[in-house]
Amino acid sequence: MPIGPQPPGRRGTVGEPYSALNLRLVLAAFGFVVCxxxxxxxxxxxxxxxxxxxxxxxxxxxxxxxxxxxRRRARRRSGGGRDFSLFE
Structure with a gap:
């Protein structure tokens, strides 16, 4: 495994990392249901x-x-309506 800020081939950078908003949404919904x-x-x-x-x-x-x-709505407005996967 390479040592560095991010694995090679990923789109995020140090200045603009991946966003896990969709994953966070799923985890919050799971936490709500379980609790x-x-x-x-x-x-x-x-x-x-x-x-x-x-x-x-x-x-x-x-x-x-x-x-x-x-935050997802704000990201969608600034991203030109692009769909994001669960992990970005």
Missing amino acids: TVLAVVLLRAGWTVPGWLLAAWALVAVVDLVVVQL
Whole structure:
């Protein structure tokens, strides 16, 4: 494996690296679903403190979803409508 700022053949540069917004969107959605389901299960089982903590994490995931979506829209406007893959 070459030692350097980025593997050869990649499009990103040191000044303009890859953006993982789409991947971050998927991970935030996964976190929202998991935290919501576990919060409901824990609250129904009577574990109120862990249930509310997971509900708070689900809320943080929703905020992250909104922020990432706003950044993706801004990137799409500045990129000329180009579609981006999951990892850029």
